[in-house]
Amino acid sequence: MSLLCALCYKCIYKVFERGEIKLKLAIGSDHAGFNLKEAVKKHLDKKGIEYKDFGTYSEESCDYPDIAKDVALAVKNGQYDFGILICGTGIGISIAANKVRGIRAALCHDTFSAKAARAHNNANILAMGARVIGEGLACEIVDAFLSSAFEGGRHQRRVDKIHLIEDEQQ
């Protein structure tokens, strides 16, 4: 693969589709996101994408920060390439995940934002709201997120500045 192709998300996606890149995902939800998580898991199964489900495992009420923390730490520690987090709105679970240093969780309810979250923000977690979007769109958003690559350049400088804010809080 040429350097140019290495930076091009379309080429990355072709390689990924051919099975030459094996992604490992960490996925989690609260009770409100449980059913959408199950649908996203089925979608990932069809695509042969490996994941670990960090729960929750039923529609019984639970607290989204607990799941967000587990998934965010697993991604931050490098055990997984990306995370997918789902709650009712996607808001609480993304706020909680973003408290973990090094995590850039992006709440996306359209494919344009999902692509930009990777290309511009180098997001490492995709958050969605199960009470906001349906299964079909959610799966399209997952595909858009996973098939897009960080563009670096001016965006790297800005991402670095995000993490400087974290350092300044020490």
Ligand SMILES: O=C(CO)[C@H](O)[C@H](O)COP(=O)(O)O
């Ligand atoms: O979207 C969420 C957080 O942002 C939660 O899923 C939502 O607040 C859960 O609400 P409830 O306990 O009433 O089911």
